[in-house]
Amino acid sequence: xxxxxxxxxxxxxxxxxxxxxxxxxxxxxxxxxxxxxxxxxxxxxxxxxxxxxxxxxxxxxxxxxxxxxxxxxxxxxxxxxxxxxxxxxxxxxxxxxxxxxxxxxxxxxxxxxxxxxxxxxxxxxxxxxxxxxxxxxxxxxxxxxxxxxxxxxxxxxxxxxxxxxxxxxxxxxxxxxxxxxxxxxxxxxxxxxxxxxxxxxxxxxxxxxxxxxxxxxxxxxxxxxxxxxxxxxxxxxxxxxxxxxxxxxxxxxxxxxxxxxxxxxxxxxxxxxxxxxxxxxxxxxxxxxxxxxxxxxxxxxxxxxxxxxxxxxxxxxxxxxxxxxxxxxxxxxxxxxxxxxxxxxxxxxxxxxxxxxxxxxxxxxxxxxxxxxxxxxxxxxxxxxxxxxxxxxxxxxxxxxxxxxxxxxxxxxxxxxxxxxxxxxxxxxxxxxxxxxxxxxxxxxxxxxxxxxxxxxxxxxxxxxxxxxxxxxxxxxxxxxxxxxxxxxxx
Amino acid sequence: xxxxxxxxxxxxxxxxxxxxxxxxxxxxxxxxxxxxxxxxxxxxxxxxxxxxxxxxxxxxxxxxxxxxxxxxxxxxxxxxxxxxxxxxxxxxxxxxxxxxxxxxxxxxxxxxxxxxxxxxxxxxxxxxxxxxxxxxxxxxxxxxxxxxxxxxxxxxxxxxxxxxxxxxxxxxxxxxxxxxxxxxxxxxxxxxxxxxxxxxxxxxxxxxxxxxxxxxxxxxxxxxxxxxxxxxxxxxxxxxxxxxxxxxxxxxxxxxxxxxxxxxxxxxxxxxxxxxxxxxxxxxxxxxxxxxxxxxxxxxxxxxxxxxxxxxxxxxxxxxxxxxxxxxxxxxxxxxxxxxxxxxxxxxxxxxxxxxxxxxxxxxxxxxxxxxxxxxxxxxxxxxxxxxxxxxxxxxxxxxxxxxxxxxxxxxxxxxxxxxxxxxxxxxxxxxxxxxxxxxxxxxxxxxxxxxxxxxxxxxxxxx
Numbered sequence: 001x002x003x004x005x006x007x008x009x010x011x012x013x014x015x016x017x018x019x020x021x022x023x024x025x026x027x028x029x030x031x032x033x034x035x036x037x038x039x040x041x042x043x044x045x046x047x048x049x050x051x052x053x054x055x056x057x058x059x060x061x062x063x064x065x066x067x068x069x070x071x072x073x074x075x076x077x078x079x080x081x082x083x084x085x086x087x088x089x090x091x092x093x094x095x096x097x098x099x100x101x102x103x104x105x106x107x108x109x110x111x112x113x114x115x116x117x118x119x120x121x122x123x124x125x126x127x128x129x130x131x132x133x134x135x136x137x138x139x140x141x142x143x144x145x146x147x148x149x150x151x152x153x154x155x156x157x158x159x160x161x162x163x164x165x166x167x168x169x170x171x172x173x174x175x176x177x178x179x180x181x182x183x184x185x186x187x188x189x190x191x192x193x194x195x196x197x198x199x200x201x202x203x204x205x206x207x208x209x210x211x212x213x214x215x216x217x218x219x220x221x222x223x224x225x226x227x228x229x230x231x232x233x234x235x236x237x238x239x240x241x242x243x244x245x246x247x248x249x250x251x252x253x254x255x256x257x258x259x260x261x262x263x264x265x266x267x268x269x270x271x272x273x274x275x276x277x278x279x280x281x282x283x284x285x286x287x288x289x290x291x292x293x294x295x296x297x298x299x300x301x302x303x304x305x306x307x308x309x310x311x312x313x314x315x316x317x318x319x320x321x322x323x324x325x326x327x328x329x330x331x332x333x334x335x336x337x338x339x340x341x342x343x344x345x346x347x348x349x350x351x352x353x354x355x356x357x358x359x360x361x362x363x364x365x366x367x368x369x370x371x372x373x374x375x376x377x378x379x380x381x382x383x384x385x386x387x388x389x390x391x392x393x394x395x396x397x398x399x400x401x402x403x404x405x406x407x408x409x410x411x412x413x414x415x416x417x418x419x420x421x422x423x424x425x426x427x428x429x430x431x432x433x434x435x436x437x438x439x440x441x442x443x444x445x446x447x448x449x450x451x452x453x454x455x456x457x458x459x460x461x462x463x464x465x466x467x468x469x470x471x472x473x474x475x476x477x478x479x480x481x482x483x484x485x486x487x488x489x490x491x
Numbered sequence: 492x493x494x495x496x497x498x499x500x501x502x503x504x505x506x507x508x509x510x511x512x513x514x515x516x517x518x519x520x521x522x523x524x525x526x527x528x529x530x531x532x533x534x535x536x537x538x539x540x541x542x543x544x545x546x547x548x549x550x551x552x553x554x555x556x557x558x559x560x561x562x563x564x565x566x567x568x569x570x571x572x573x574x575x576x577x578x579x580x581x582x583x584x585x586x587x588x589x590x591x592x593x594x595x596x597x598x599x600x601x602x603x604x605x606x607x608x609x610x611x612x613x614x615x616x617x618x619x620x621x622x623x624x625x626x627x628x629x630x631x632x633x634x635x636x637x638x639x640x641x642x643x644x645x646x647x648x649x650x651x652x653x654x655x656x657x658x659x660x661x662x663x664x665x666x667x668x669x670x671x672x673x674x675x676x677x678x679x680x681x682x683x684x685x686x687x688x689x690x691x692x693x694x695x696x697x698x699x700x701x702x703x704x705x706x707x708x709x710x711x712x713x714x715x716x717x718x719x720x721x722x723x724x725x726x727x728x729x730x731x732x733x734x735x736x737x738x739x740x741x742x743x744x745x746x747x748x749x750x751x752x753x754x755x756x757x758x759x760x761x762x763x764x765x766x767x768x769x770x771x772x773x774x775x776x777x778x779x780x781x782x783x784x785x786x787x788x789x790x791x792x793x794x795x796x797x798x799x800x801x802x803x804x805x806x807x808x809x810x811x812x813x814x815x816x817x818x819x820x821x822x823x824x825x826x827x828x829x830x831x832x833x834x835x836x837x838x839x840x841x842x843x844x845x846x847x848x849x850x851x852x853x854x855x856x857x858x859x860x861x862x863x864x865x866x867x868x869x870x871x872x873x874x875x876x877x878x879x880x881x882x883x884x885x886x887x888x889x890x891x892x893x894x895x896x897x898x899x900x901x902x903x904x905x906x907x908x909x910x911x912x913x914x915x916x917x918x919x920x921x922x923x924x925x926x927x928x929x930x931x932x933x934x935x936x937x938x939x940x941x942x943x944x945x946x947x948x949x950x951x952x953x954x955x
Contacts, residue, residue: 040574046534
């Protein structure tokens with residue numbers, strides 16, 4: 001790692017706005033929030049993966065990965081962020097370095113030519129160039145190449161110097177945000193601004209979740225000026241510095257970016273979530289109150305309250321029919337973040353019981369909230385090995401598992417319904433209508449008649465009190481034509 | 492016959508290739524009780540694992556040595572040892588297959604030496620087989636990684652037999668399938684072999700491990716595959732069959748170890764290709780006749796050829812796949828009168844590329860497929876699931892073949908080998924053509940469209 005990158009990583013770990021970080025000792029803080037990985041027992045993506053998660057949803061940008069094949073070849077076209085227009089972000093661009101390129105040191109030249117080929121063929125507003133372990137190790141200076149390419153071709157080439165081995169996925173998300181702050185934010189000015197312009201940071205519009213929220217904002221006259229990076233255009237990142245307010249969506253990783261926007265451009269931020277009814281309402285309230293504080297028309301607050309009342313009533317009415325279908329069912333919740341707990345309170349309202357929740361990545365503050373919601377801390381657990389989780393589920397310790405894709409097969413192979421609540425999920429569950437969709441998904445899965453069949457014993461596993469008469473073997477087998485000798489029969 | 496070309500450009504658009512270590516991991520998963528281990532950074536493993544999970548829709552027990560910046564510089568021997576120890580504790584595998592990645596290969600580690608050292612000084616690893624294959628991402632494709640892993644397994648676990656004392660089992664046959672064969676393909680091949688009274692040992696055997704079955708318990712390692720005891724027994728087999736040119740090296744090594752003849756079948760798709768294989772089986776079985784079921788399958792394939800040739804004759808299509816698969820699918824279609832207008836492939840290492848029935852084979856990506864299909868006027872595309880973007884852009888049907896197929900279920904059940912598999916494949920191609928019928932218009936023939944004034948002015952409902 002270059003010294004510059006090292007410094008960037010150090011800075012990313014030193015986050016004054018992060019409660020977890022503040023609670024640490026100076027020595028712990030220096031170590032950063034990355035836990036050391038255990039060989040043979042590690043799972044999860046790398047920093048490059050994190051940077052890609054954060055930045056790839058910018059839909060009109062060409063994302064170019066400077067690497068041997070695997071980094072992009074094994075990973076492109078794999079993420080569910082939706083676009084309302086441009087599709088170039090779905091195209092996998094890579095320099096696909098060969099052994100010869102690496103040995104002969106052709107990396108930088110190849111990268112420069114690749115940027116030119118993209119600009120000539122696709123004319124995107126910008127090209128994001130991602131460095132990776134190998135290109136970082138052989139010392140390719142992607143910042144210099146990007147600078148030269150930007151000058152030569154007139155299209156900004158943005159270096160995203162976040163190689164995989166810099167750390168975890170979470171760190172990659174952080175650094176991805178940092179790269180935007182350094183190289184993109186503030187480079188363009190919006191044509192018009194309003195006093196209800198906001199930034200949304202930390203949402204990736206998976207399966208179109210942003211659009212479950214956008215109607216609410218539309219009806220309040222709130223405009224999403226800046227986005228990192230749900231359905232974002234390059235301009236929406238470049239013009240972020242002109243928003244009145246930033247909403248940070250349940251993301252510790254991009255906290256630093258929100259703070260820097262506040263410090264450098266005076267844009268206040270708040271952390272909120274659009275998962276669950278109460279959190280959605282809370283987020284809207286906070287958003288409107290802060291906008292009014294910053295000079296928006298005061299009637300925004302009343303309109304917001306009216307909207308919340310109307311939407312909450314509508315959502316509750318839509319949920320009611322599901323109550324008899326999900327009541328009394330036991331949920332095991334296994335997810336990293338705290339974002340699902342607001343969902344938990346809505347499930348509890350419907351009579352479901354949460355029998356356990358992981359607090360793997362949770363802060364003390366988060367844990368307090370779990371206790372508040374669940375009434376006790378007996379159901380919190382730190383980590384559960386797949387084998388253990390399988391045993392719990394197999395022993396009917398829960399009726400449904402809500403988790404990320406990693407434990408999908410643990411549940412399914414234990415013959416237990418599974419609901420995807422992580423970022424790879426294929427259904428949008430945001431806002432009021434999303435909550436109804438989530439409960440509908442739970443109902444659809446829990447009450448599928450398939451479960452009874454798949455759990456039922458096979459015919460040969462059932463005790464047979466009376467085995468019946470075995471027909472005497474004689475004549476020829478009609479299929480094989482082999483003659484059976486009844487005297488040769490052994491049982 | 493194809494000439495291999497390499498486009499002169501720096502940019503790869505929509506990669507076709509999957510990486511070599513991924514191929515190695517997949518091969519290792521065809522061994523019973525196995526856990527593949529990537530020697531590289533955590534991310535390399537995560538990407539490959541997600542890729543395989545989405546294709547097979549199974550939990551994939553792929554692990555990593557979790558190299559970080561420091562261990563990359565200082566060397567990863569300790570990481571390997573720690574990884575093996577941890578795996579042993581957590582999953583208790585019988586077999587660990589290590590594949591290197593671009594990261595560790597760029598540094599240039601002597602992993603083979605390190606592994607030998609580790610195994611020598613750790614008596615607690617004695618009941619564990621550890622195999623290492625060098626598979627840098629920047630060299631070759633999935634097919635090559637798979638072949639390298641199989642070669643490494645044979646090298647490590649099949650003994651060198653003294654020909655003087657060779658106790659051959661003349662009804663036992665070794666099969667080395669290449670990476671493109673699905674669990675269903677392997678099942679069809681073993682059915683053919685068994686129907687001649689022969690006993691196959693398949694290495695690696697995905698038909699037991701990644702065929703998609705609900706197990707009774709959670710294991711954390713592969714759910715089936717070639718049994719470890721079967722590996723030394725391979726040296727006693729009557730003959731070794733390699734299916735796919737990429738497996739030639741592995742097959743020859745096995746042949747040398749067991750002093751047995753080796754036969755390479757570049758493909759088992761298409762009537763003549765399967766005839767060749769059946770004829771070889773008849774030789775081994777010492778028979779001049781075939782079982783009734785096989786005869787019937789052949790007759791049904793002949794009939795399918797008659798039915799399908801109306802659609803395949805003159806069909807122009809474009810194909811993108813690893814060399815062995817591209818050859819198998821295109822040679823079968825060439826035998827049915829179809830013409831490949833564009834062929835894109837991944838690896839320059841496989842000599843079969845020269846035999847692909849297309850003017851050129853481009854060492855390229857799915858961008859090349861799209862362009863080649865457009866220029867050549869293809870009406871059908873054959874590639875893995877990522878080809879759907881090109882298919883959508885060109886509004887053409889796509890036959891999914893290869894890895895990954897992550898947008899459809901049942902990738903493991905696709906069978907395109909043997910008489911039965913070929914029959915299914917021909918129907919699949921013909922049906923793709925039938926499902927996209929071309930409705931003739933006057934303009935197609937240069938005629939002017941009908942005068943607007945003749946048209947009834949009320950909106951018409953669509954005809955059925």
